[in-house]
Amino acid sequence: MAKAKLTHVDAKGRPAMVDVSAKPATAREAVAECRVRFPAAVAQALRKGGMKTAKGAVMDTAIIAGTMAVKRTHELVPFCHPLPIDGCRFDLGWAGDTVLRIECAVRTTHRTGVEMEALTGATVAALTVYDMCKALSHAIVIGPAKLLAKRGGKREVGKARA
Structure with a gap:
């Protein structure tokens, strides 16, 4: 197995954006998730209230914020290339009595x-949930955030989506 090396560092060890100009444009997809853990009483109140707070519909607002974040990832993470986003989908649901699971899937055809867009979308959606619910408790915990799958490019990770 070849030794892994950092891609955003040049020969002198300085930060550098990866040059993708020689790569072919191919269909790419990534799926990431982030979880939000609530104290039991807060989760119960949110479920009972239809995931609405004084600030509005929690899940709908999280999806909008996550989508906006996906489209602006290159403005937040220094070496991300600006990409045309072909598709962005969110799936939010309870993964237990107190844990909200946020999944973000992003597609593009590019080099x-x-x-990073999928991870950013999932985590910003989770931050939005926290912001909308923090009046109920500051004991809400965000994470972990993780990449579930990616396809296209040199390597596939996780289970490819249909």
């Missing part, structure tokens, strides 16, 4: 992948 580089969309892992």
